[in-house]
Amino acid sequence: MENFVYCSPTKYIFGAGTENSVGAEAAALGFKNVLVVYGGGSAVRSGLLDRVKDSLTGAGIRFAELGGIAPNPVDGPVRKGIEMCRAGGIDGVIAVGGGSVIDTAKAIALGVPYSGDFWDFYAGKAKPEAALPVGVVLTIPAAGSEGSGNSVITLESGTKNIKISLRTDYVLRPKFAILNPELTYTLPPYQTASGIADMMAHIMERYFTTTQDVEITDRVSEGILKAIIEEAPKVMAKPDDYQARANIMWSGTLAHNGICGTGRKEDWASHAIEHEISALYNVTHGAGLAVIFPAWMTFMAQYSPGKIAQFARRVFDVAEHDDTAAAAEGIACLKAFFGSIGLPVTFAELGVPDPDIDTMVRRLHENKGEVIGGYRPLRAADTTEIYQLAL
């Protein structure tokens, strides 16, 4: 186990009807005038946005609105939000939505007190030190952004999209996150399943590490994975199964609030590899991960099957004693699980039968460096092989 600092101060308000406490939570933070950021029409149509606005109004809090945030969020709305905050004397940002909305809200919150362009933080040219406080009403359990200090934004720059994940220790962790499982009943099955793959990937990016002697974080990670695998078929079969939705929603937060990464090196190569797919083909991030993660594991099993075999035995109860064989069986179980909830596990199933691997590899290493990942450092020849294993 390595030395670490861990602080997850987000206040979680979890359960049925909790969105009606958003006004009280915002008032407790001293907010007087907030920017409400949201996505497409579902938060409007479902009446959620009205309930949020009513709760804010009831707590004496004024608000401006920035809607229309799309999946794989881009820089344009961030710049617009920053301008709105500055012009309107906004003192807090409230995200009503999933990862794209929350990540946009975080980027806005970070940009407001900064004199330069917000992209400087994502480009590594500036260090995040101050941001407006962010509150969340979560509608999609997937990205884990409600409990993380991270934000992923794509820069639309001429013909070239650059998707970057900004990671901060504390600055961007939401002050509060309201999690009502009922709000996830209406998620389409594909989006529900993609969210499940995303949260599993958040755990696995931390689980596959070269750090030894991390039994406690291994066991916690395996436990969350097992819970997700057990609850996932229930939400797929019955979208309004409150208890299964609740288990999945809380799992998604625990998967990415950092607890699974304490004391060890993390990997994140699969996320980087997937980001090039969703940046180029605009596929759902979690579906892309369902394609890439088994390919990444297949590649890794050639060199370091041990931890993948442990995953197979502890998460999928594989009985095989030989590590290489156990790893292969575990990867097959993971693919079968993804398939069982309607996710693709190949590029063809993802709807990209002929991916431009050369371009993705080139952009990947241009954006993320010559070498990526930690479980085994990956160069262009390796990432090319991983994309090919996903064909």
Add this chain to the structure above:
Amino acid sequence: MENFVYCSPTKYIFGAGTENSVGAEAAALGFKNVLVVYGGGSAVRSGLLDRVKDSLTGAGIRFAELGGIAPNPVDGPVRKGIEMCRAGGIDGVIAVGGGSVIDTAKAIALGVPYSGDFWDFYAGKAKPEAALPVGVVLTIPAAGSEGSGNSVITLESGTKNIKISLRTDYVLRPKFAILNPELTYTLPPYQTASGIADMMAHIMERYFTTTQDVEITDRVSEGILKAIIEEAPKVMAKPDDYQARANIMWSGTLAHNGICGTGRKEDWASHAIEHEISALYNVTHGAGLAVIFPAWMTFMAQYSPGKIAQFARRVFDVAEHDDTAAAAEGIACLKAFFGSIGLPVTFAELGVPDPDIDTMVRRLHENKGEVIGGYRPLRAADTTEIYQLAL
């Protein structure tokens, strides 16, 4: 799963040498003048206290000292500490020790801004709303007080000791907790083992619940228990095994920072039952729990074997299909595990061959109410049976 609010804002600084950051952490909180609370001689003899004082001095922080806090901490030193804080203009309390020291520091922190007697909070006559900030340098992984909002103090009142656990959501959670596994190398084997039983009990008090559909918290709880059971023999065999000590130390924090209790009713009957043993016979709390928890489980298996069977299967890999038989086998495994690390599992082994059960039962229900616990509510006849099952 039930609705819940969860917030664990403590900043954990974990690893070798981290005690030297106590000055920087205290300065970051704006402390200028602190009370350093510690226990017996080991923190002095080991040089830890000097390192803490050097770190504080180096950060420009003045300090007063209150040493000599004994296990099963009592009200006297709390009152003394409150007076010292008030007289000295103290702005923060730093605990250097284990649960007894931390709980004393918390009680002092709570008493300082309160006009009445600090015991009012423990007696339920006042609601904790403000306290001086508390920082921790942990030396004994057991009580989990470094990450909890709780404090257990015994009131020495005439001939009658009253041991009460005060639980708060946030007010008493430490601002920071410094966890260096090296500081636990010198713990005597019995204290190490007792700490292991204590942290396991903290998980099991939350795990054995009547709340249904809590797969995610069940799996996390089982994972931490499995990690403890795997690492415990290593620390017993080699007290300076850094990696095993690190796994045990972090497990002890996760066991009691509340994450295992999210979304469900908790029990805590075994702790209440044990508190009467340690109040009357001054035994080590964790050792008392090793005696009481299997007895409590044996009692419960008569009525509700299902969850105990799940515990047996998932934590001890019991293969038995019948719930009652699996529960019995799981309880036997738990007793064997406690025995294997040198812990008692009967009153006789605890050194109390002829316990005064009538007195303990009377005091238990006088102090905690006619009915205690949640998995199955317990009256005097039930708690009598549990004490008897531990003979």
